[in-house]
Amino acid sequence: MKNINEFINELSLESNLQIDDIPGIDLYMDQVIQLFENKYSGSKRNDEEKVLTKTMINNYAKGKLFFPIKNKKYSKEHIILISLIYQLKGALSISDIKSTLGGVNEKVVKKEIDLEAFYNSYLDIHTKNLESFHEEIKQHSEEVSEGIGEMADPQLEQILLIASLANISNMYRRAAEKLIDGLPPIEQKQTKKDG
Template sequence: MENIHEFIQELGLENNITLEDIPDIDLYMDQVIQLFENKFSGSKRDSNDKVLTKTMINNYAKGKLFIPIKNKKYAKEHLILISLIYQLKGALSINDIKVTLDGVNNDFLKGRVDLEELYNSYLHLATINVNNFKQDFVSRASESSNEVSQWNHKGSEPLNDVLLIASLVNISNIYRRAAEKLVDQLVDQDIPSTKKG
């Protein structure tokens, strides 16, 4: 990896929909999709990929992953929840996302949770996570390179990359398993809105 900092920059890790990005007026579905496309298009692996589609949003609505919409329009609270779903779907199943957000949706409808406050806290933690990742990624790349340099035969750049990929996937799996365990604990806490079945 020639320029590790350039590589990290290209990942677009700071891309998040902020509360300032969300208009104070309700949006139609096409406007919601455009907002997400504008914010996350640089993060797509393939230019033909879609960040968010009507089918996805309809499936989230049918699955009750977010509060019901009114008059085919999406309020700020819907966009916050859709943004959280967008982030969670990278590691969790739709069912796990439903379990995770059920209590939030119910508490919001009962006036017991401020979604903007929750989302601001998420964004703050996301910024901390990105900063931690940048430092950790440099260390992981160095560790992979050191491993390859100790081999009796000379490794090549692709082998170094393969080792780094395997290491990153291992870390990702560890964090995903921890998140899934926390989802299971939500189910076990006897919260009616998160009970399966």
């Protein structure tokens, strides 16, 4: 790739919903959608793609990916959880997201977690991951350029880089899935408390 820095900047990976971006009042669904659209519009693949829709939010609610809302309004905690769902859905299935966030939801309802502090920890890790990504993508691009060797065909080089990045993505996704498989099922936690 000729200008890797420009390519990385076009990805808009630094966009994240910060705690300060979330109003101190509960929001209606349309306001939540607008908040996400304003924050993440640069990360969309094309103009037709939607960051968040009513259907998505309703499916997350029906799937119990976050605790129930009250009076058709979403609290700061709901918005934080929806932001985490938004970040996770690019790599994980809905059932894996439910397994991942189930314990967090349970702790929020019982007031056993400072969700803002947890989310800020996630944002800090995201920043560090982004720094590593910038270096790694440059390295992968260089390796592909060297690996293409005598063929020196820009299209083949791009395809090889796509295959390399997809391969790495699959490895990270599998590692995440293995960690998810090690989480205690939420149903078992509830059964133990009932019995």
